[in-house]
Amino acid sequence: MEGYLTLRPGLEAAATLVERKSRFIAQLAHVEDELEASRYIARMRTRYPDARHQVSAWVLADGRERAGDDGEPSGTAGIPVLRVLRDAGLRDACCVTSRYFGGTLLGRGGLVRAYGTCAKRAVEAARAAGSIAEMVSVVRIVIKLSHAHRGRVIRLVKIMDGRISQIEYSDEVQLDARFRQTDADRFLRAIAEFGSGCCRVRVDDPRIAEF
Structure with a gap:
């Protein structure tokens, strides 16, 4: 699966728009399946019970929308x-836009612009608040090596844009590192050039996660 952007779980972003006395309120949230999306839409109906329309749209990571x-x-x-x-x-995002009718018909073009603009403002608000996360294919690599090679391997992890989450010391050193999948491939090729006596490597299956 390719990487994508999503709103961080538990966070919401909101925006409003007034067009010819009609008030639009867009609410954006993280959802992970159709049931969560349906529940979020229902919550917005409860939050804005007097709204004339509760327009919704959602997109999931698996492509359903x-x-x-x-x-x-x-x-x-x-x-x-x-x-x-x-x-x-x-992806894994749901937007509900509640409209309070202001008494003036906006026409098809006016509705398209109003709903689109309000939703776009909600997305921009999420970006400004730092609420949007990039989800990518992440590979965990566990490296066991001698103390003599520790500094060299740590430098290589950093050069290859990896992140070390844990270091354990005993009679040898164990590094727990994470990479974007493309960088993991580069790291494995580079560390192979150190020779078989440098370290032992375990590579976990890729998973989609924030990096």
Whole structure:
């Protein structure tokens, strides 16, 4: 699976827009499956019970996605919000935009712009707050080596943009390091050039995680 961006779990981002007296409130949150998305949409209905429309869109890491217009003309509300999530590269994300009708019809073009703009502002608010995380394919590599090679291998980990999460000392040294998958391949090729007597390496399967 390729990397993607997502809102960090437990965080929300919000934005508002007023267009011809109609008030739009976009709420963005992390969800990991369809059930979580449905529950989040239900919470927004409870949070804004007097809103005329509760427009929703969500995208999951596995590629599933859905958009709902909730009574707005077809294609004028949910799809523009979904497009914002796609364009931002977000996955495992749900955006609900609540609209309080101001008495003036906005027309199809006006609705598309209003819902899209409000959702985009919510994404921008999440970025500004540091709430968006990059999820990438991460490889954990455990290296066992002699004390004599410790400094050399630690420098190599840093050069290859790896991160050491733990170092254990006994009669030998054990490094627990994590790399982006592409950098892990580079590290393994480089450390092989040190010779078989340098260290022993265990490589875990890649997993999608924040790096």
